[in-house]
Amino acid sequence: xxxxxxxxxxxxxxxxxxxxxxxxxxxxxxxxxxxxxxxxxxxxxxxxxxxxxxxxxxxxxxxxxxxxxxxxxxxxxxxxxxxxxxxxxxxxxxxxxxxxxxxxxxxxxxxxxxxxxxxxxxxxxxxxxxxxxxxxxxxxxxxxxxxxxxxxxxxxxxxxxxxxxxxxxxxxxxxxxxxxxxxxxxxxxxxxxxxxxxxxxxxxxxxxxxxxxxxxxxxxxxxxxxxxxxx
Ligand code: BTN
Numbered sequence: 190x191x192x193x194x195x196x197x198x199x200x201x202x203x204x205x206x207x208x209x210x211x212x213x214x215x216x217x218x219x220x221x222x223x224x225x226x227x228x229x230x231x232x233x234x235x236x237x238x239x240x241x242x243x244x245x246x247x248x249x250x251x252x253x254x255x256x257x258x259x260x261x262x263x264x265x266x267x268x269x270x271x272x273x274x275x276x277x278x279x280x281x282x283x284x285x286x287x288x289x290x291x292x293x294x295x296x297x298x299x300x301x302x303x304x305x306x307x308x309x310x311x312x313x314x315x316x317x318x319x320x321x322x323x324x325x326x327x328x329x330x331x332x333x334x335x336x337x338x339x340x341x342x343x344x345x346x347x348x349x350x351x352x353x354x355x356x357x358x359x360x361x362x363x364x365x366x367x368x369x370x371x372x373x374x375x376x377x378x379x380x381x382x383x384x385x386x387x388x389x390x391x392x393x394x395x396x397x398x399x400x401x402x403x404x405x406x407x408x409x410x411x412x413x414x415x416x417x418x419x420x
Contacts, residue, residue, distance in 0.1 A: 190216060191216050191217060191348065191349055191352075192217075193215065193218070194217065194218045195217060195219050196220050197221040197222075198223075199221060199222060199223050199224070199225065200221040201224065201225050201226040202224055202226050203220060203221050203243050203307060204228055204245050204305055206219050206221070207219040207246075208305065210247055211247065211300060211301050211302075211303045215247075216246075216248055216249060217246075217247050218244050218245065218246050218247070218341075219245045220243060220244045220341060222243075223241075224237035227309060229309075230294070231381075235294060235296075235309050236318065236324070237309065238314060240312060240313035240315075240328075240337075241309060241313075241314055241326075242340055242344075243307075243309055244307070245305050245306065246261070246305070247303055248304045248305070248306060250352075250355075250356065251356060253356070253360070254304060255395045255397075255411070256355055256360050256395075257355075258282055258283040258296075258306065259279070259282075259360070259365065261283065261306050262279045262283045262285050262295055263347075265285045265293045265347075266279065266285060266368055268340060268343045268344045268347050269287070269292075271343055272343075274287060274330070278368055278370040279365070279369050279370065280371065280415065281369060281389075281398050281415055282413075283295035283296075283297075286370060287327075288325070288330065290324060291321075291323055292311050292324070292325050293308065293309065293311065294308075294309050295307065295308050308344070310327075310340070311325065312326060312327050312328065312334075312337050313334045313337070314329070315328060361394075366392065371389045371417065372391070372392075373388060373389060374389055375387075375388055375418040376389055376400070376415050376416060376417055377415075377418055378398065378410055378413045378414070379413055379415075379416065380410065380413040385400065385408060386418065387400040387401050387402040387403060387408070390407055397409045397410060397411050398413070398415065
């Protein structure tokens with residue numbers, strides 16, 4: 190349960206700043222107004238100018254670790270629905286899409302006995318660089334600015350509810366399948382070990398992606414980038 194927020198104006202990455210608090214053994218959130226070296230999944234950088242929401246949740250989950258990234262994405266979706274947004278989807282493993290464009294990314298890292306779950310949400314960002322061509326923000330979509338602090342409070346409330354539920358009874362992945370993009374679609378999954386083409390078959394209770402490859406074999410992925418194939 191996150192009941193403390195430690196705020197910074199500018200840091201390299203809230204993921205690294207959060208590590209400084211691990212020894213306290215208390216669940217908390219670290220935020221910054223901007224990041225100089227925001228990190229994404231798979232060694233990518235995360236565009237982090239002033240106007241975005243950058244938060245790292247320092248967690249000590251007792252069980253069901255693999256569902257934490259999904260929980261974070263789901264908390265973002267519920268928060269954005271509360272603001273009136275629709276057409277929200279989760280692009281496995283943990284991007285949140287708004288009208289098919291990426292509005293939020295989640296990265297989870299294990300550190301000592303903790304898990305640090307970083308969430309970057311494009312709130313009041315008007316322009317993106319050439320490396321973020323498929324990105325959007327809440328302000329671009331709604332044509333107005335939002336209160337980042339208010340969004341953070343909603344997000345933490347949503348996260349705490351889901352996290353509590355998860356630790357007590359587990360999360361039924363089937364309940365969130367409605368939000369998952371790409372089921373049944375032809376995709377390629379790019380991993381460190383190679384690229385595999387196939388059709389998205391299902392998401393299992395571990396939040397792993399099940400892909401039916403071109404020879405009909407079901408393959409399981411815990412990480413990777415899913416790219417829709419054009420026909
Ligand atoms: C991704 O889509 O690859 C994940 C992006 C995660 C970005 C967030 S912003 C807050 C936290 N601090 C970081 O350096 N990264 C995460």
